[in-house]
Amino acid sequence: MTATRPPLPHFRKPLLETPFHERARELQQNDHFVAWAGYSTVDVFTSVEQEYFAVRNATTLYDLTPMVKYRVAGPDAERYLNRLVTRDVRKLKVGRVSYVVWCNDSGHIIDDGTIFRLGARDFRVCTAERQLDWFSDSAIGFDVTVEEVTADIAALAVQGPTSCYVLKRFGLAGLERLKPFELGEFAVAGRPLMASRTGFTGDLGYELWMRPEHAPAVWDELMAAGRTRGIRPIGSQALNMARIEAGFLLPNVDFVSAEHTVRVDRDRTPLELGLGWLVDFDKPHFNGRRALLAQREQGVKRLLVGLDVAGNKPAHNALLYAEEAGRREVGSVTSAMWSPTCKRNIALALVDAPYHATGTTVWADIYLNRELVWERRMAAARVVERPFFAPERRRATPPADR
Amino acid sequence: MAAAPAGAGYDAIIIGAGHNGLVCAATLARGGRSVLVLEAGAAVGGCAVTREFAPGFRVSAAAHLLHQMPAALIAELGLAAQGLEYAATALPTTALDAGGEALEIGDLAALGRRSAADARAWPEFDARLRRFARLLHGLLAAPPPRLGTEAWSDKLALATLGLRLRLLGRREMRELLRIIGMNAYDLVSDEFESGLLRGALGFDAVLGTNFGPRAPGTVLTMLYRLAAESAAGPQALAQPKGGMGALTQALARAATAAGATIRTSAPVARIQVAADRAAGVVLESGEEIAGRAVISNADAKTTFLRLLGTEHLDTGFVRRVDHFRSRGVAAKLHLALDRLPTFADTTARALGGRLLVAPSADYVERAWNHSKYLEWSARPALEITLPTVNDPGLAPAGRHVLSAIVQYAPYAPEGGWAAQRQPFTDAVLGVLEAHAPGLRASVLATELLTPADLEREFRMSGGHWHHGELAFDQFYMVRPVPGAAQHATPLAGLYLCGASCHPGGGVMGLAGRNAARRVLAEVAR
DSSP, X not given: OOOXXXXXXXXXXXXXXOTTHHHHHHHOSSOOEEEETTEEEESOSSOHHHHHHHHHHSOEEEEOTTSEEEEEESTXXXXXXXXXXXXXXXXXXXXXXXXXXXXXXXXXEEEEEEEEEEETTEEEEEESXXXXXXXXXXXXXXXXXXXXXXXXXXXXXXXXXXXXXXHHHHTOTTGGGOOTTBEEEEEETTEEEEEESOOSSSSSXXXXXXXXXXXXXXXXXXXXXXXXXXXXEOOHHHHHHHHHHHTOOOBTTTXXXXXXXXXXXXXXXXXXXXXXXXXXXXXXXXXXXXXXXXXXXXXXXEEEEEEEESSSSOOTTOEEXXXXXXXXXEEEEEEEEEETTTTXXXXXXXXXXXXXXXXXXXXXXXXXXXXXXXXXXXXXEEEEOSOSOOOGGGTOSSOOOO | OOOOOBTTBEEXXXXXXXXXHHXXXXXXXXXXXXXXXXXXXXXXXXXXXXXXXXXXXXXXXXXXXXXXXXXXXXXXXXXTTTTOXXXXXXXXXXXXXXXXXXXXXXXXXXXXXXXXXXXXXXXXXXXXXXXXXXXXXXXXXXXXXXXXXXXXXXXHHHHHHHHHHXXXXXXXXXXXXXXXXXXXXXXXXXXXXXXXXXXXXXXXXXXTSSOOTTSTTHHHHHHHHHHHHHHHOTTOSBEETTOHHXXXXXXHHHHHHTTOXXXXXXXXXXXXXXXXXXXXXXETTXXXXXXEEEEEOSOHXXXXXXXXXXXXXXXXXXXXXXXXXXXXXXXXXEEXXXXXXXXXXXXXXXXXXXXXXXXXXXXXXXXXXXHHTTOXXXXXXXXXXXXXXXXXXXXXXXXXXXXXXXXXXXXXXXXXXXXXXXXXXXXXXXXXXXXXXXXXXXXXXXXXXXXXXXXXXXXXGGGOTTSSOOSGGGSGGGSSOTTSTBSBOSSBTEEEOSTTSTTOSSSOOHHHHHHHHHHXXXXXX
């Protein structure tokens, strides 16, 4: 007879709740929750359009807590991260944040994320998916510790053109001096809080990092501070619209992690995703370098690009053709939307060489369901530079005080 | 003669003067490359050395018989001219019974006295296994092909393998494919009823591996051993005069004669990298030596994780190297004896050969059970030689040396070797005494080399004789790991030439020769 263990109750509630959950539950109107990295999160609070326009015109709160976070620390932390990711981490100063991708041996992307340099030997790495296995194996031979701290830190994105004003009213004195990708330590009412000028909207915005027990009070005070500036919480759908306009990639939408693909040729390298600017061949060795170098020499067979699609019907999942007659298939759309701010029909798409060159016109095969009758439309789609929307205010330091 | 090193350093720097390193050095130097061999120890030879373990008593430190180095390679390197002589060749293998009886393997008359059925079955079994072994030898002799490439050499190698298999004939091919994934225990139990024969065959299948005869894949290791022996030629199971060190001394002379430089007591601290290429080495003394190719005779873990450093490699590759199983379970016992021991019922001829204490396959399997739980075998299986029978010069006049491979001794037993060394030695001596009454009283000195000792003395990760387990998942195209299975490594200019490579361990020399051929093709003069 083996010793009896107390029964584990986890199966009764498979999804965890973030420290903001009670506040979010009170404010959402649709009972529209989705699972995100093991947490229950709100997909739409009120209506997608209302939330989207708040991102571009007011201030929004988005609960980031489920984003997976790791603490990477130790004497070799910098060397370790520099071997892990494709950018040069040696250039990342303390108090700065860097957007990075990391690849497997064949140069295919495993995930993307951000590295926060908290100290000379102390980093936080935020990822879309759990990475402890890869991060731990990458630590072989390095004097570094990697631990997951997702549940130890509550995170809230505060984004929108009035966000700086609202956060200063909330109590973050001097926040206006923070440059893009910079972070600062603050304290509000005795509660320590880290703010970084980062986000996924392509707009002016910040992310707040705090102890979980402080989360509800911070939420309440922010909502009060932002009342005159149209503050509202948003769900993942509105955020997704903003990120497409900003040209940001979403794992499992615009690419599939090389750890998850099972089919041949479904892995993507940073060069294929238009993220070549993240790959620094001049720094010391990093995972995938030799494979990426070979790909750079041979040239990519396909590239993720922006499309400006004719008409106003989003090209969701459209196959792309070289000519209007739709004979030669040259790629497919990964993300698409009508951009209310740009007043353009935009899309992100993987396009084969040589059709991915900027200015090339390809044809999107769009299917429309019009009251249960399917119609098909060939729309001209021009390859354009990303991002689609890049307002000055996202970089202006200090931001407008209003 | 090889060119003198230019200002840019040597054409090739070889880390480790074990037999593979020396074969590699000799082959490269004969190919006109400037070669420097760096040996950490005070003498060349690596594991294949003869050394004094008690005043006046010398013994081969690890492997004590030469039975796997191809005769063609020995001839190619002219080792006879370099002083390699044999004290004895074509040595017999004799299985010892607990009851004091002995059975020479292959002696049909003796086998018939134990079992008429076994005597009838033996010739066909033996011939078939030797046929399979000859086929497998073709695999051992060349670097394995890569899968999924467009290279003709790879396609040809795969096609040749398929053709060789097909040429066995339908019945024999089917039989090979039936048994190759099996365990040795089942195979020998199907064929024979004599426990002594089953034990001897089962033990030979697992000698030097972390397996018992019931472990899947042990027919492969059995065939592997036979394959290497079949290439070694009729002299196989030979005892070099002066011990295994005489072989590596001859190899060193052959390398030097061809123009290679050998430095001993020159441990390498790390491999230097410049512009994503191996550029040379740094010695522990701090001395830097430049080389256009660096060839490591060290095992894969030592080479990649310690000498090169993981920062020059990709995570997936490092993960595979880290998972390479290399925990040894074979220990070595050396006894200095004041007289020749008497093993019951053995002939003088048998005493000069291999004596096996593996009275049944179950005995060997039970011995292995202990090591699974980090215990040493209470009743270990032994391969015993008495090298002084054929080569009296290894001990003072009238005295003798007993050299035994002892299984199983875990790398890190529960309680640690400091506490377990004496009880384990006593257990081995107890088994020896049971087979050779009076032996214990004749012991003048004892030396036990555990896997931990072998790791320390010969710088082999885990103290594994083959630098890594020989098993399907670490064999041929995936040995030591995908990405380094054809001697080249992910780092340009860095090569492996040791037992971590195909075809693996044993004093064979093919890994060194094959690595040299690859470097000759890739590194111009």
